[in-house]
Amino acid sequence: MTDSRKRTTLIASTVLSLGLVMLLGGAGAAEAAARFGTYCQQDFQNGWQVTTPYTWARCSAFNNELATTDFKIFYFNLSNKKYYLERFGDHQPGLDSADDVDLLFINTHGGAFTNPVTAAYAMYEQGQLAFSTEMRLGDSAWWGGGLAVLATYSCKTLKVDDNSLVARWAPALRGGLKMILGSHDLVWDSSTTDEVGEDFADDIQHQMSFKSAWSSALSDWSVDQDVAVVATGANAGDCWSRMDNMKWQNYGGYPFLRDGNIGYTCWTWWDNL
Amino acid sequence: MRTIDRMGRMSVALLASAATAASVQAAPSPFRQALQQRSAAEAFGARRLPALARQAGSDAAAVGQGLVRALQFQGLRVAIGVPEQQEGPRGLWLEAPGWTMKVSRDGSAVQFRTTPPGPIATRPAAGKPADAEIEAAGRSFVRTALARSITLAKNEELVFLGTRFNYRGGQAADAAAPEAAALAGWAAVFGRTIDGELVVGGGSIVAVLFDAEGTVEGFDFDWPRYQAVGAPLDTLDVAAIRRRAAALASPPRADESRSERRFECGYFDPGGRSARRALALVQPACVSAVVASHGFGPGNQTQAGILTAVPAARVPVVDPKWPEAATLCAGRADACRVLPIAAK
Numbered sequence: 001m002t003d004s005r006k007r008t009t010l011i012a013s014t015v016l017s018l019g020l021v022m023l024l025g026g027a028g029a030a031e032a033a034a035r036f037g038t039y040c041q042q043d044f045q046n047g048w049q050v051t052t053p054y055t056w057a058r059c060s061a062f063n064n065e066l067a068t069t070d071f072k073i074f075y076f077n078l079s080n081k082k083y084y085l086e087r088f089g090d091h092q093p094g095l096d097s098a099d100d101v102d103l104l105f106i107n108t109h110g111g112a113f114t115n116p117v118t119a120a121y122a123m124y125e126q127g128q129l130a131f132s133t134e135m136r137l138g139d140s141a142w143w144g145g146g147l148a149v150l151a152t153y154s155c156k157t158l159k160v161d162d163n164s165l166v167a168r169w170a171p172a173l174r175g176g177l178k179m180i181l182g183s184h185d186l187v188w189d190s191s192t193t194d195e196v197g198e199d200f201a202d203d204i205q206h207q208m209s210f211k212s213a214w215s216s217a218l219s220d221w222s223v224d225q226d227v228a229v230v231a232t233g234a235n236a237g238d239c240w241s242r243m244d245n246m247k248w249q250n251y252g253g254y255p256f257l258r259d260g261n262i263g264y265t266c267w268t269w270w271d272n273l
Numbered sequence: 274m275r276t277i278d279r280m281g282r283m284s285v286a287l288l289a290s291a292a293t294a295a296s297v298q299a300a301p302s303p304f305r306q307a308l309q310q311r312s313a314a315e316a317f318g319a320r321r322l323p324a325l326a327r328q329a330g331s332d333a334a335a336v337g338q339g340l341v342r343a344l345q346f347q348g349l350r351v352a353i354g355v356p357e358q359q360e361g362p363r364g365l366w367l368e369a370p371g372w373t374m375k376v377s378r379d380g381s382a383v384q385f386r387t388t389p390p391g392p393i394a395t396r397p398a399a400g401k402p403a404d405a406e407i408e409a410a411g412r413s414f415v416r417t418a419l420a421r422s423i424t425l426a427k428n429e430e431l432v433f434l435g436t437r438f439n440y441r442g443g444q445a446a447d448a449a450a451p452e453a454a455a456l457a458g459w460a461a462v463f464g465r466t467i468d469g470e471l472v473v474g475g476g477s478i479v480a481v482l483f484d485a486e487g488t489v490e491g492f493d494f495d496w497p498r499y500q501a502v503g504a505p506l507d508t509l510d511v512a513a514i515r516r517r518a519a520a521l522a523s524p525p526r527a528d529e530s531r532s533e534r535r536f537e538c539g540y541f542d543p544g545g546r547s548a549r550r551a552l553a554l555v556q557p558a559c560v561s562a563v564v565a566s567h568g569f570g571p572g573n574q575t576q577a578g579i580l581t582a583v584p585a586a587r588v589p590v591v592d593p594k595w596p597e598a599a600t601l602c603a604g605r606a607d608a609c610r611v612l613p614i615a616a617k
Contacts, residue, residue: 050565050577051523053596114572122567122575129575155576163451166444186534186564190580191596192475192543195550198363206359206366206373212386220475220544221434221462221493223580224535224562236443237392244393266443268457273437 033070034248037101038063039085041078041108041124048126052189055107058153062105062197069205070248073101078108079124086130087171090147091140098137099146099175102251105197110154110183112168119157119168132157132168138176138256148251149210151181153196153218158182158228158267165230166265173232173265176256179246181214184269185226192223204248211243211268219273228269232262239266302404302435305537308471312538316559316585317508318469323501324590325467325555327476327545330380330497333365334358336422337376340383341367343418350389350488363546381545382495383422386482389490395441395455396485402459408433411461411481414489423479423496425465431479432471434462458484467499467540473560474582476542495544499555503613506586508557514538518561518583521597528568534578535562541582541595553592553612557585 042055063075074096083089084097091099098104109122111129119132138146150172158165158180169180187193196217203213211229218225231246233239234257242254243266301309311318330336337358345353351371359366364382367374375384415423415431425431437460444451465477475495482491509517525531541558545551561581568574584598591602591609602609 047523047526049567049575050525050529050579052577052579109567109575109577111569111573111575113569113574115570120569120573120575129569155578160440160442160454165442165451186576186578188562188578188580191550191582192580195546199546202361202363202375206375207368208373208386209388212388215439216384216386216493219480219493220495221437221460221478221480222464222473222475236445239443240392240441244388260446263446264443265446266441268439268441270439271437272435273460 034102034252035071035073035100036066036103036105037072037074037076037096037098038105039076039078039081039108040106041122044122045124045126049109049122052107052109054189054191054194057194058197059105059107061195062201065198065201066205077124078122082123082125082128082130085121086134087136090135090137090175091142098135098150099140101147103149103151103248104147105151105153105200107153107197110152110157112156112159112162112164114162114164117164117167119159121152121154121157133171135172136175137172138178139258140175145256146176148178148256149181150177150179151200151214153183153187155183155186158184158230158269160184160228160267160269165267169230170265173230173262174259176258178231178242178251178254178256179210180230181210182228182230183226184228185271187218187225187227188223190223192220193218193225207247207249209245209247210251211246213247215270215273219270221273224272226269226271227273228267230265230267232257233264233266234261235263236266239264243268302433304432305434308537308539309535312511312536312559314511316511316514316538317557319508321505321507322468322470322540322557322586323505324503324586325499325540326502326553327381327542327551327555328498328500333360333376333378333380336380336383337365337367337374339421340374340385340418343421344385347414347418347489349387350484350490351387377495377546378548379497379545381497384491384493386491393457394485395457398440398454398456401438401456402487404436407436407459407461407483410483410487411463411479414481414492415463415479418489419479419492419494422494424498426467426498428468430466431463432466434464436460437462437480456485458482458490465496470557471537471539472542472555473537473539473558474541474543476544476555478544495546497545502554506557506589509585509587514559514583514585517585517601518559518581521581521583521600522563522579525565530566530568531563532566533561533563535560538585543582550594552594554590556589556592556598558582558597559585
């Protein structure tokens with residue numbers, strides 16, 4: 001999609017969604033159509049990261065499916081999006097930033113850095129990365145809330161085997177972000193995985209929990225997808241309840257937990273789905 | 274013909290000398306280990322293989338209703354009541370309290386998930402059941418609940434591809450480190466061989482999901498019937514397939530490293546979950562899974578997994594829905610053939 005087409009989509013969708021949000025008094029009313037956005041990157045400036053040929057197809061199919069029931073606020077590539085993802089730019093007057101949607105789907109290269117400890121997402125611009133430890137998601141939308149669910153089709157960013165998951169993600173979660181869907185190791189780009197986004201959208205539309213929808217959508221039991229999901233809670237029981245039961249139809253009923261209200265972070269993962 | 278039986282024993286002694294191009298994954302099944310070794314050494318067990326066509330199954334509603342009846346006697350943790358049905362462009366959804374089922378339009382692919390009430394049980398990660406135990410439980414479920422869907426032709430075999438585990442971990446806000454991981458469930462995964470060749474790409478898969486107490490909590494399958502079409506296709510040797518794979522890949526940058534995780538040859542079928550993906554024919558191919566890593570100093574790198582399905586017939590059949598074949602065939606009239614397949 002060209003930038004001008006994306007911008008047209010953005011404006012039209014924003015008008016629609018703003019009207020809805022005003023009617024509801026804020027996003028998150030159960031069963032109401034919700035707002036989602038998409039940031040994807042298939043090829044990179046000067047080829048600085050390897051091209052993943054099925055990214056556009058994966059993201060477009062996600063958009064097309066979820067837009068049948070919900071409001072697509074934006075679909076952008078990852079050019080100049082570091083600022084929009086990190087803490088100083090996570091709400092924009094144009095409502096085109098991470099905190100301006102309820103669900104954000106990202107597809108790009110990822111990494112779990114150890115020096116310093118952070119999760120990294122590759123941007124379009126050569127050498128540029130967005131870092132989880134520079135994010136604070138969930139608290140900067142004009143209505144007081146923000147991003148509820150971050151879904152990233154990227155490698156490694158939810159790495160679990162070095163005991164550093166909380167260190168990598170606590171800064172982003174402290175804003176109230178309710179759930180992160182991603183991978184603890186590898187996810188694959190191929191013609192056999194270009195429907196991951198569409199399947200995920202289809203599954204959450206049909207009352208599956210985010211956790212189950214993410215694992216079911218990514219798996220084809222052949223390509224070895226490493227799937228992980230992270231949630232927060234006031235305590236362990238609350239965290240697992242949110243993990244197991246939160247879905248697209250009820251996520252608004254789960255409060256944003258911010259800063260000291262987060263008593264526990266929980267995660268689940270599958271190898272080689 | 275050199276074949277692999279379902280225990281992974283090869284009919285010829287080539288394992289000892291096989292140079293494995295693909296690094297071995299964590300605990301693949303004996304069958305899959307043998308397949309990877311054979312693929313690296315000689316690609317296929319036969320030099321000529323027929324192309325196959327996926328046959329339409331029963332209609333989605335009949336498949337769904339049959340499975341709902343069968344599941345009522347499987348001792349699941351949720352009651353299988355009368356579901357609501359919703360037909361969409363991608364298939365049929367059956368939904369009832371505690372479970373969902375998605376059936377592809379042609380009835381060949383099904384996803385079933387339960388959500389029992391209450392907390393999910395776990396067990397210590399060290400308490401994993403043995404692979405053989407999980408395989409046996411999976412086969413038992415396939416033989417009973419899925420018997421009408423998972424059928425085999427005389428030249429086909431259900432093969433065990435391995436186990437997959439689901440773990441849970443957590444960390445209190447005032448804790449310095451996570452609690453010990455717990456096991457929340459596992460899955461038994463099966464594939465299909467046709468005349469000894471595995472169907473790769475996800476198009477012939479059965480997965481049975483169990484909770485941590487060993488009760489079935491879901492399943493997936495994509496299980497069409499196949500029919501041979503036209504004259505057999507000659508397969509390439511490994512060296513020629515590797516050259517073709519290299520031609521399909523972009524060259525790595527100087528600051529990028531690449532490593533191959535897996536190289537498996539068989540019939541390539543990416544599955545029938547949607548008409549958009551379904552191929553006209555199922556043809557010989559080798560699937561190469563490569564990880565590209567880009568370094569940012571010690572301990573820091575980004576990664577991407579790239580999976581390529583390399584056409585392995587000497588002259589494959591043109592299929593616009595198979596991107597690698599479309600690339601291979603583009604602008605080269607003699608590189609590929611069209612249907613109907615004549616001897617060449």
